[in-house]
Amino acid sequence: MDVPNAGYVLERKVFDRVLTEMAANAGADIIVKARATGVKKDDNGYVNGIVFRYSARDYTVKAKVVIAADGIESQVGRWAGIDTTHDLRDIDVCAQYLISKIDIEPEYCDFYVGREIAPRGYIWVFPKGADIANVGVGIGGTISGKGGKLAIDYLNEFVKRKFPQGKIIGQVVGAVPVGDSLPKLVGNGILIVGDAAHHSDPISGGGIANAMYSGMFAADTAVDCLKKGDVSAKALSIYEGRWDREIGKHFKRICRIRDEALKFSDEMFDRCAAVLNRMPAEKVNMPTIFKTVLKHQPRLLLELRHLILAGWV
Numbered sequence: 001m002d003v004p005n006a007g008y009v010l011e012r013k014v015f016d017r018v019l020t021e022m023a024a025n026a027g028a029d030i031i032v033k034a035r036a037t038g039v040k041k042d043d044n045g046y047v048n049g050i051v052f053r054y055s056a057r058d059y060t061v062k063a064k065v066v067i068a069a070d071g072i073e074s075q076v077g078r079w080a081g082i083d084t085t086h087d088l089r090d091i092d093v094c095a096q097y098l099i100s101k102i103d104i105e106p107e108y109c110d111f112y113v114g115r116e117i118a119p120r121g122y123i124w125v126f127p128k129g130a131d132i133a134n135v136g137v138g139i140g141g142t143i144s145g146k147g148g149k150l151a152i153d154y155l156n157e158f159v160k161r162k163f164p165q166g167k168i169i170g171q172v173v174g175a176v177p178v179g180d181s182l183p184k185l186v187g188n189g190i191l192i193v194g195d196a197a198h199h200s201d202p203i204s205g206g207g208i209a210n211a212m213y214s215g216m217f218a219a220d221t222a223v224d225c226l227k228k229g230d231v232s233a234k235a236l237s238i239y240e241g242r243w244d245r246e247i248g249k250h251f252k253r254i255c256r257i258r259d260e261a262l263k264f265s266d267e268m269f270d271r272c273a274a275v276l277n278r279m280p281a282e283k284v285n286m287p288t289i290f291k292t293v294l295k296h297q298p299r300l301l302l303e304l305r306h307l308i309l310a311g312w313v
Contacts (some may be wrong), residue, residue: 001192001281002281002282002284003282003284004275005108007249008099009109009126009127009128009294010208011128015208025244028167029084031054033054034052034054034059035052035053035264036050036051036052036070036076037051037052037053037058037075037172038050038051038079039051039066039079039080039190040060040062041080044188045188046188046189046231046232047064047065047066047080047188047190048062048063048064048066048189048190049061049062049066049176050063050076056209058252059169062186062188062202062229063264064226065121065189065191065225065226065231065236066080066133066189066190066191067191067192067193067215067219067220067222068080068190068192068193068196069192069193069196069211069215069295070192070196071194071195071196072086072091072174072175072176072177072195072196072228073085073086073196074196075149075249076190076192076198077182077187077190077192077195077196077306079198080187080189080190082182082184082187082190082192083184084182084192084196084198084211085231086141086177086179086198088141088142089140089179090141090177090178090179090180090198091175091176091177091178091179092120092121092138092139092140092141092175092176092178092205093138093139093140093141093143093144093150093151093153093175094132094136094137094138094139094173094174094175094176095109095136095150095152095153095154095155095171095172095173096135096136096137096155096171096172096173096203097135097136097155097159097168097170097171097229098133098134098135098168098169098170098171099132099133099135099159099166099167099169100127100131100132100167100169101131101165101167102131102132102133102135102165102166103131103163104125104127104131105127106127106129106130106131107127108127109126109127110124110125111122111123111124111125112124112158112229113269114269115265115266116266117137117154117157117158118137118138118141118154119137119139119140119154120139120140120142121137121139121144122137122138122203123136123137123154123155123158124136127141127246128256132275134168135158135159135162135163136155137151137155137158138151138156138176138205139151139154141175150285150299151173151175152208167287176195176200176201176207177195177198177199177200177207178200178202178205179198179202179203179255180198180202180251180252180255181197181198181199181243181248181251182197182198185197185239185240185243186236186237186239186240187233187235188231188232188233189231190223190236191222191236191239192218193211193214193215193217193218193240194211194214194215195207195211197214199211199213199214199247201254201259201309202251202254202255202260203254203257203261209242209256210247212241213247214243214247215245216241217239217243217246220242221236221238221239221242222236222239224230224294225238226239227282233304265288273301283304
């Protein structure tokens, strides 16, 4: 697919640092390599601070409102009394290498799907330059470990086959939420955002854009509530409402689409791809894919009916 301005490949270390600089310039105090170890509550049960460990010492910082942005299965949210746990079905287990000296097309991101190479997920190749890329894999949480294979094993098999001469110069591993948003995003004195709120895209697993949106929604709400002197869960629930209106409804829809697409066999994907290969890259988009596949393979209508009902097109 060749879609102008469809998105960007970010250099996360640079991106995160610039965000930190912007926060510092706006007046925030930045404490690096500090780990939250608990929350503080007042006599009414409102979260009013964080306990953190820094340079082998414990510190407490008071706050009128706390925003938890501590990633998958947020401990800060859990300490505040909000259930942030996941069902294994709603996470993908991921592994990624940064690989240099490889032959890639730097203008395109490559995606590989198939039950044999990335069960219930996909492999990605995201260019970082002319001959360097992030190469990673995500597999379903319930699949990880079956047959003795982990995400890193699927990744190693792919890299050995696709980029045998590549040089691995970096590695990250972790889990990504791919279910619906947390049903409860706020408590008294606290809001949860980003991966901590399960806000990664249920199909792609991408989390940056949704984290930025939820962070903005939460910050706007916190500022308004602080001005009014009310940071109760009821007052902060404005954030939940805004998330649901602007993004949450879409999340529920694509969760249904994902569940239906997972029923596809590799043969089904191959048949669709064979049809799409006949189309110019600049004309490929979701509605066109659907119509073209049906035009050339009418019998697929029966197999795709559940995607129509799920609202794919």
